[in-house]
Amino acid sequence: MCGSAHWRFARSSTSRPLSCDRDVRTFPDIQVGIHHTARTISVARVSSINRVTIYSMADIRNFSIIAHIDHGKSTLADRLIQHAGLVADRDFREQILDSMDIERERGITIKSQTCTLPYRGPDGHDYVLNLIDTPGHVDFSYEVSRALASCEGVLLLVDAAQGVQAQTLANLYAAMEHDLAIIPVINKIDLAAADIAGTKEEMRVELGIDPSEAILCSAKEGVGIDAIREAIVGRVPPPRGEPSKPLRALIFDASYDAYRGTVVSIRVIDGAVRPGDTIMTMSNGRTFKVEEVGIFQLRRVKRPALSAGEVGYLIANIKTVSDTRIGDTITHDECPASTALHGFKVAKPVVFSSIYPVSSDDYRPLVDAMEKYALNDASLIFEKDSSAALGQGFRCGFLGLLHLEIVQERLEREFDQSIIMTVPSVEYHFTLKDGTALVVDNPAHFPDPMDVATTHEPYIHATILMPERYLGVVMKLCLERRAEGTSFHYPTPGRIELACDMPLAEVLFDFYDRLKSVTQGYGSFDYDLTDYRPGRVVKVDILVNGERVDALSLIVHESQARERALHACERLAEEIPRHQFRIAIQGAIGGKIIARSTIKPFRKDVTAKCYGGDVTRKRKLLEKQKRGKLRMKMVGDVVIPQSAFVSVLKTKEE
Amino acid sequence: MKAREVPPDAGLYVHVPFCRTKCAYCGFCSQTDLSPIDAYAESLAVEARLRAGQTFTTLYVGGGTPTVLPPELLARLLRGPDTPWPLTKDAEVTVEANPDDITTPLLETLRKNGANRLSIGVQSFRDDELRFLGRRHTASQARAAIHLAKDAGFTNIGIDLMYGFRGQRRERWRTTLDEALRWRPAHLSCYQLTIEPNTPLSRRPPSLIRSPEAKEYDFFLFTSRLLTDHGYEHYEVSNFALPGFRARHNALYWHHAPYCGLGPAAHSFDGRTRSWNVRSVEEYVARLSRNAVPMEESETLTDEQLALERVMLGMRTARGVPLSALTRYAGWEVTLERLQAGGFLVCGQDRVTVTLAGLAIADRLPLEFLP
């Protein structure tokens, strides 16, 4: 299943075969021993208050804040930032590190953010704390894994009301694999529903953490912040590395700035880098002139140099994703390091979908946008694709459905692209009768059923954690989703963990939302890809007024073909606006129609009154509808809105 | 002496922003606090002075409820506050009147001061529906009002009706229509009930207020057929007239002709620029007390926007739009052919007219042509 012939990752210019083991590689170069002694180097530091101080590697602490989604990471980061005096009260806003519009609207962190905090310890000693706030949602776990590679410790937050959740565990394991110091923090103790004793017990049982080490905190009310800062200084070891050795810096993130080009986030392991240096990216031997280095303090703050142990940014004339990649090692061109650092495993996409411009004329701008976007989001993987209905576009791999949604939204908002995304799919493995192996993640490449000898589909091992009372409904849901080998386990009284194997394709079919709704939000879900198992799948085509729309085709399990096809037809009937004529939507396997729905024509669509005072308003509405039309695709006489293309996998809102 | 000039059609609108009580569906600019009426009347005089200049072929006094004004104010407003309004000799002068205000002396005042057309807000001849709408009058008051108006010599009477209430059946609607037809008014406006935002009706679920769309369409066709059978011309989405009695003032809006609106919230259009006054009576009065124009905002339309408005407005009328208005949109032939095949438009020599099915979806038609 590795390095499939069909799927080639656009970013793996190194042609490194795709590894499928999911464990994140450890990072021996920054493993930190307790008896480590850092050599003192002197660097001028311009703090936020424009004070120039001298500090040594021994005074640096690099840490990430990790937790399950919504457990309060960004809010804790706020408090740390405020206590460091980095932001004036009037400029402060909640979750200040969540700087993207989309993060603020959704109230979640999508991209890790770094911030350098000055800190004077109780003994009067000055430290530099490099904080990395990470996302909690499983779809962005690639962000977490890269942040961890730049740290020596983590704050592991647990919501006192929710207790240990799936990503608490997953992120803890990731931190342990990196051998990081772990500071457990129980957050939200101000909540009436906070159960500190229960949370401690869960930490002990489920995480294997000594609960006496946990710091009690209310990020919202600023309780426990001093204790946390003292713990960071006391329990997280300073970075280890050799300031005098040849430069080695790890690129762990990048972002695109319209004025400055690519801004890469680096963690310097050995040596130092300064503006004017000629650097080389070790994966491809390309050289760049460094224009600027500095640290992040809510904005970029220039610095004369970044040295061993430090986290910051670097601007060189790096233009596109082909110039560098995240995980690459930067060294000096003149005196290069002999070995590169371990990079990151390429993100392993599990959901695939194609992106097309709404108007085929916009393909070139989309290419540009994708290249820039890819710099911003290391977990997106893409290659060229084309469709009869939609023209030229890209086949993309995502880490999950939320990731897919975010990519779509960011391409539209930040890169001003008007795009259509096709029905998401997983990767299927076929063996043809002539012995050829075929990997297909795109219904367009579905083989002729007559030629197929065997079919395998990806399976996951799912664990669902929920209050006991939901067991019945969740079991039912899982069985509907072809779950196998179900087992239970009671981590704490009243809570139950259901484990089972399930085809990944079933997760795409709106599993999260269904689970959330049947457990009234109390169920949490986590999964690991396990293996490929035999499964008979068929391709369902969708015909709109008799015309096959290739971008709407879906691959489904034979036993569910009729039901899913009907569902797709019904959803499309809801999404496609009514026209003046009747529209037939049909689902077909081969030439055989297995499901249909119709969209009734509208008959009445006119406001009763239109007098002098109504004209402007009505015209503005028309102008708005006209813009909306740009987001629709004409297929024959039928206008299909963008949203219809992914809707076929969504269950109805209740 | 100069040769007699034929002035281009242009309308004058005067907005009276007062009502005794607010109807449940009302989204118009009107208030129930009647205390600033005098200040309003003074301000209107100032605005008329500030914006004098043009000759008008129609005058329309609307609201709100113009008939809440004391007779002498209403008279002044009809004649023109300081000097007579610059109206052409054959100008259409309409006043909106509420049945509960209509008395013989009032009608005399109106006639004496030049009103030659009356638009009566009957809405329904059924008391339960009138109550649902929060109207102030009863069905019998409506009947009496029409009777008085006819007696007073008004020949050009328009009656406003509403339909499409939830649960309303065709027979019920028909009783109202039949009764209206018995009076044989020159003009009938039949409005589908619309839920305006921020009105008492909007706070209830729409399904409890309006009939479903399929029924709306049915009512729309039914109304049109019944009234055209009785000799009315269905010349705009909601408007019907006996030959020769189309509402000249309102038609100006649909024909994209210029109009000047005085009073709070009134809109004006000079053929290129549209502007509108502040909505609040207080602000209106305050501005004019400083001799400042009470304009809230204005917009100057691009050629593209002018063209779009012409299509948008034209598609609401049976006479449609000149073919040349559509040819500017890429792919118009295909669209036109499709809409003609669907039975929505009819393409003649140089005009595209709108069928009944087309009027029913008039809001969609321009959108179909937009690329």
Ligand SMILES: Nc1nc2c(ncn2[C@@H]2O[C@H](COP(=O)(O)OP(=O)(O)OP(=O)(O)O)[C@@H](O)[C@H]2O)c(=O)[nH]1
């Ligand atoms: N009562 C209370 N609420 C808190 C506390 N800390 C965070 N919250 C609230 O919890 C919600 C989530 O907080 P965030 O800081 O965005 O959580 P996060 O962990 O960064 O979330 P992701 O980045 O999306 O994983 C917000 O509504 C916060 O106001 C706390 O100590 N007490």
Ligand code: SF4
């Ligand atoms: S009379 Fe007319 S303007 Fe006054 S409240 Fe009723 S609907 Fe509104």
Ligand SMILES: [Mg+2]
């Ligand atoms: Mg966050």
